[in-house]
Amino acid sequence: MTTVPRRALLAGAALLAAPAVRAQTAPRRVRFVLDWTWQSAHSAWTLAGDRGFFTARGLDVGIDRGFGSGDTMTKVAAGTYDIGFADTNLLLKFNHDNPNNQLVSVFVLYDASPNAAIFLKSSGITRPKDLEGRKVSVTDGEGTRLLFPIFARANQIDVSKIEFLSVNAQLRDAMVVQRRADATLGFLTTTALNMVGSGVPLNDIGWLQYNRFGVELYSSGLVCRKDYAERNPEAVTAFVAATIDGIRAMVADPRAAMASLKRREPLIDEAVEIQRNELINEVALLTPHVRANGVSSVVQARFERSAAQVAEAFDIPIRPSMDFTYTDRFLPADRKIV
Missing domain, CATH: 3.40.190.10 (Periplasmic binding protein-like II)
Known part of the structure; x- marks a missing residue:
């Protein structure tokens, strides 16, 4: 029987392992900015980070607090961040005023604006x-x-x-x-x-x-540059899916969600944030429509009706179609959160 030298065996094993090593890719870095200082709804993303929902989808996500939706949009448009959380009603004016740096909402969190x-x-x-x-x-x-x-x-x-x-x-x-x-x-x-x-x-x-009282606005959601979404569809799709996982976890276990938030901002009052979370669920997030159809189940007729009201308020001389500011192409089929 021919004896194979140990060095040859090790070399062969290394060759066999090489394709698997080459197949592994580093997580995709995504820079994410919120709309305001840390509050209960933001725990959807802190939980997604803590529980590995981003990592499982190949993302390495950095999360920073925000300083208002307008500031968030400006920073995303400038490329300082890849994705932001902001009031999508303000996108209409932003896109009208910045035709070369337009943003798009890829996910709406609040079915009813607060x-x-x-x-x-x-x-x-x-x-x-x-x-x-x-x-x-x-x-x-x-x-x-x-x-x-x-x-x-x-x-x-x-x-x-x-x-x-x-x-x-x-x-x-x-x-x-x-x-x-x-x-x-x-x-x-x-x-x-x-x-x-x-x-x-x-x-x-x-x-x-x-x-x-007669103004059926959708509200805050995930926004990114339109060209970023076109160049990075896998990253956007993965981020939206991990966000939905984080929302499910936040709704199912609000105490764990607030504990996750407190790890980012030790000064928050967890009891107050749990109250805030309950109020958000009641008035904005868990509407009858969302319970029946899932989160970000945007109805085009309602969206365009409220967009026309926003255009009038901002004195914008257009009647915008939904795709001017929103797309559902990055949403998963299953968006139920309760």
């Missing part, structure tokens, strides 16, 4: 017309403020009868708590829980959500 007028119930405000004759704190350039004319028009509010108090975002909600303003405009899931964090019981806070 844009709202928020107030203390003791103010006596119960309907949109009650905002007339009131002081309303706003942050100029913020999405809810920019979209307010749609809400006002749909509810026959005389805007000239409202005194708008322009302040920075840090003061806006506090103005209501301190009774220096009767109401404020913002994402109710952010503002209401900011008020809770200041010691106001949630049951003492009221809101007029745009979506329940």
Whole structure:
């Protein structure tokens, strides 16, 4: 019997293993930026990272906090980040103003926009017309403020009868708590829980959500440059799928989700963020439509109807089709989250 030298055996084994080694590829790096400082909904992505949902799909994802949807869009358009989380209603104006750096929404998280007028119930405000004759704190350039004319028009509010108090975002909600303003405009899931964090019981806070008063807006989702999506369809598809896995995990185990969030931002109050998560589920995420059809199940007629309202609010002289700002081509077939 011929004896094969040990060195030859090792060499042969190395040759056999070489194709497998060559087949392995490094994870694809994706730079991701949020819309604001760390809050409960962002745990969908922190959980996706902690539980290996990105890694399983060949992605290495870095997540940074944001400084507002407008800032997020600007940074994604500039190439500082690959994908961002932002209010997709603002894409219409962005794309109109930046024809050479257009963005596209590839996933919509909130089926119902949390844009709202928020107030203390003791103010006596119960309907949109009650905002007339009131002081309303706003942050100029913020999405809810920019979209307010749609809400006002749909509810026959005389805007000239409202005194708008322009302040920075840090003061806006506090103005209501301190009774220096009767109401404020913002994402109710952010503002209401900011008020809770200041010691106001949630049951003492009221809101007029745009979506329940004639303005059926979709809301925040994942955005990227149109040319990035065309060049990197596998990365975008993988990121969306991992996001949906993260949402399922967040909904199923909110305490684990907030613990994941706290590892990124130790200063968050987990109890407040769990309350915020419950409110988001109630008013924006787990709508009857989403429960029946899955997340990001966008209806074209509704999307284009609300896009026309946004175009009117921003004085944009076009009636946009859905594909001007949104595509469903990167979505998986199964999008059920509950």
